[in-house]
Amino acid sequence: MNKIKSLDDLRKMKQNLEHEMNIREKSNEPESLVQIRVAMATCGIASGARTVMNTLVEKIEKDKIPAVVTQGGCMGYCYAEPTIEVKVPGKDPVVFGNVDSQRAIDILEKYVVNGELLEGIIPTNYQTINEKK
Amino acid sequence: MAQFKMHLLVCGGTGCRASQSEIIVENLKSEIKNLGLENDAQVVITGCFGFCEKGPIVKIVPDNTFYTQVKPEDCAEIVREHILKGRKVKRLLYEDPETQKHIEDSKHMNFYQKQIRIALRNCGFIDPENIDEYIARDGYAALGNIITGMSPQEAIDIMKKSGLRGRGGGGFPTGIKWEIASKNKADQKYVVCNADEGDPGAFMDRSILEGDPHSVIEAMAICGYCIGATKGIVYIRAEYPLAIKRLKIAARQSRAYGLLGQDILGSGFSFDIELRYGAGAFVCGEETALIKSMEGLRGEPTVKPPFPAEKGYLGKPTNVNNVETFANVPAIFLKGAEWFSSIGTAKSKGTKVFALAGKINNVGLIEVPMGITLREVIFEIGGGIKDGKKFKAVQTGGPSGGCLTEKHLDTPIDFDNLIAAGSMMGSGGMIVMDEDDCMVSVAKFYLEFTVEESCGKCAPCRIGNKRLHEILEKICSGKGVEADIDYLKNLSRVIKDTALCGLGQTSPNPVLSTIECGACYEKCKFTAIHVQ
Structure with a gap:
């Protein structure tokens, strides 16, 4: 271990270290972040969900996008795997199907950052029978 | 290096360790390795999450899944289901006692919703044995800001403005305590951290030291700068082996980074700490008795004044604060006195x-x-x-x-x-x-404790508490009469007024409050009828 010689060194060190804690810091306030859930059931993994997840995590980290990626179980859209669900604070969740790495980046750049909608959205309904009027 | 997608936080506090959390960590790590997920998930040992009832706790972030009462044999399932496939292991989730529903996310647990964590801000969040994680959360930044850009008096003024009061029980304003110690001139002064937590059933100081030892070290250094001390001593009870171990590791890491020692961050300010172990006498939590014990003498309190701020350890000005008080200090300097004093009531902040x-x-x-x-x-x-x-x-x-x-x-x-x-x-x-518990028996339990722990120096405490205990014994065994209650009241008042230190001055409180509640009367009446 090298000695920290000044306050500036301490601050630099903090900046280098904080990204490793990012994932924990983000979990402290998930509601204020864009929450992205990747369907990670067997069929999802087989069609490349893990690569998609890696791409998302790396891109978010690199561009410092205020989003957090979690993994979920099967969402039921087996025909369109890999699928991801994106929940922007204050909006209804949107599910994207047939997501590969390139599309994952598009979704982040266009939908998450700029709010533009993209092709390939799976129509979903989050209401249950009881809530329907 | 690939970015971890998940952190598995495993409680490494004394409670959860007693239920095999160390083996859980090993099992999680080996299963993650078996499945080739080393680059996806990281296992971290943290301090206490506070939810000791249902330990051992494993929390998974970023989705905040909160697994309770995890056993070593559950680890494979957690990794295979949750980490690999994103399916939560339902049977290990916390079940709400009212609705009997499983709660997936710790943010939705009633237990956490009303809490504000300042002193415990890093407990259950960082690895207490890794200084880098503390620094990543602004650790030692408060110390750095103060020693390079503030006069001691400016820092003391912030403490005074924050309204922080001593968390060891007395509630004396911390800023004023520091100011008094800073004004007394001497060639050597001392900062003492009172980690002699002795109340039956209390474990907050232990948990802070186990979960976030650096916050206490940083605060002691800040206090040292404010009052003009270069030496800090942590008086910790020997019954806290894990807290001692983590504190030692933390001090070693701080020294290696130059955050303790000579000329910290090039500011010219020097400070270091050492540990002293208490043998477990309750009275040694009283600051004058604590100082006597540190000097190698019998742990007996002395008359105040002189206060430790004038004449403390080895006759030098000494500032004694409790662990939890110290743990609040770095947060106050980072977020400001206004922020801290906006929390709480008119006279009790934070x-x-x-x-x-x-x-x-x-x-x-x-x-x-x-x-x-x-x-x-x-x-x-x-x-x-x-x-x-x-x-x-x-x-x-x-x-x-x-x-x-x-x-x-x-x-x-x-x-x-x-x-x-x-x-x-x-x-x-x-x-x-x-409804089934007897308050009189509880008062008797505490009196037993005080009688046992009284140092015996002054008569009111040594003899008076013994008599109080005898009368409670009589009431509990069904032989009490109402006249006993008047006797209890009188004797209690005498002890409170005449005892030498805080131990004796407060020891009759359990008795008086039980009388106040009417429990003693009930017991006497009940037994009187019963005997007839």
């Missing part, structure tokens, strides 16, 4: 850590804003009384406190309100009693 115990659903460690009511603590955070029984009383303040009953449930908790209600804040133990 938060307080309580150890919930007894007949309550969620036993554990909580940190709540001052001014919260007992009802919120017991029925919302604590999840209500065990087995659907009725609430009878809650004992606060340990051997120096008293019982609060139904009529106090809506009293806002702060230093002054608790004293007005006949109890006190104490170090923060809360023992909840249900």
Whole structure:
């Protein structure tokens, strides 16, 4: 271990270290972040969900996008795997199907950052029978 | 290096370790390795999450899944299901005692919703044995800012403005304490951290030292700069081996980074700490007795004045603060005195850590804003009384406190309100009693404790408490008469007025508050009828 010689060194060190804690810091306030859930059931993994997840995590980290990626179980859209669900604070969740790495980046750049909608959205309904009027 | 997608936080506090959390860590790591997920998930040992009732705890972030009562054999399933496939292991999730529903996310647990974590900000969040994680959360930044850009008096003024009061029980304003110590001139001064946590059922200081030792070290250095001391001593009880181990590791890491030692961050300020072990005498938590014990003498209190701030350890000005008090300090300097004093009540600022115990659903460690009511603590955070029984009383303040009953449930908790209600804040133990528990027996238990722990130096404490205990014994065995109660009251008053130190001055409190609640009368009447 090298000695920290000044306050500036301490601050630099903090900046280098904080990204490793990012994932924990983000979990402290998930509601204020864009929450992205990747369907990670067997069929999802087989069609490349893990690569998609890696791409998302790396891109978010690199561009410092205020989003957090979690993994979920099967969402039921087996025909369109890999699928991801994106929940922007204050909006209804949107599910994207047939997501590969390139599309994952598009979704982040266009939908998450700029709010533009993209092709390939799976129509979903989050209401249950009881809530329907 | 690939970015981890998940962190598995495993509680490494004394409670969870006792239920095999170390093996859980090993099993999680090996299963992650088996499945080739080393680059996806990281296992971290943290301090206490506070939810000791259902330990061992494994929390998975970023989705905040909160697994309770995890056993070593559950680890493979957690990794295979949750980490690999994103399916939560339902049977290990926390079940809400009221609705019987599994709660997937710790943000939605009643236990955490009303808590504000300042002193416990890093407990259950960082690895206490890794200084880098503390630095990543702004650790040592407060110290750095102060020693390079502030005069001691400016820093003391911030402390005074924050309104922080001593968390060891007395509630003396910390800023004023520092100011007095700083004004006394001497060639050597000392900062002492009182980690001699002795109240039965209290474990907040231990949890802070186990979960976030650097916050205490940083605060001691800040205090040293403010009062002009270069030496710090942590007086910690030998019964806390894990806290001692983590504190030693933390001090070693700080020294290696030059955050303790000579010329810290090039500021010219030097400070270092050492550890002293207490042998477990309750009276040594009293600051003058603590200092005597550190000097190698019998742990007996001395008359104040002189206060330690004038003549303390080895006759030099000494500032003694409790662990939890110190843990608040870096946060106050980082976020500002206004932020801190915006939390709490008019005269009690900030938060307080309580150890919930007894007949309550969620036993554990909580940190709540001052001014919260007992009802919120017991029925919302604590999840209500065990087995659907009725609430009878809650004992606060340990051997120096008293019982609060139904009529106090809506009293806002702060230093002054608790004293007005006949109890006190104490170090923060809360023992909840249900309808079947006997308050007189609880008072008797505490008296037994005081009689045992009295140092014997002054007669009121040595003899008076013994007599109090005998009368309680008589009442509990069914031979009490109402005249005994007057005797108890008188004797209690005499002890309070004449005892030498805080131990004796507060030891009759459990008795007086029990009389106040009417429990002694009931017991006497009940037994009188019974005997007839």
